[in-house]
Amino acid sequence: MTDCIFCQIVRGERSAYKVYEDAETLAFLDLFPLVEGHTLVIPKAHYIRLQDLNPDLTARVAQAVRAVTEKLEKAFSAPATTIGINNGPAAGQVVPHLHVHILPRYENDGGGTVHSIVRTSPKRSLEEICNLIAKSR
Ligand code: 5GP
């Protein structure tokens, strides 16, 4: 997709601070970092959401996320990382090219956890919810 800013970075038409690259994936610093080292990992091909990737590319992105996570934790002496995808506009995805955020984390850094992202109390029982998901194709 020509007007996608992350495709422009892949093609070298837009500058970015690249921290990792292989044949299928690229990682670069977020332009508006939430913490030093805030990095985005993307497939080089334009896909919007995680489930748009085929299994092989899914595995390659996961491997790149793992490699970048190791690099970041070492580079910043960070004891932990938060890793996440805003997978669709309703979840806050602004750039419609799949990207995995990796954030170095520290004890008492004032940040939240996955548990702070959303809190809507389930109306159905866990059994009903489990059955609903199991039946979904
Ligand atoms: P989203 O909300 O779609 O998950 O996050 C998009 C991320 O892309 C944001 O964290 C934003 O700071 C980052 N971003 C937006 N434009 C650019 C850009 O031109 N270059 C880079 N490196 N990051 C960008």
Ligand code: ZN
């Ligand atoms: Zn794109």
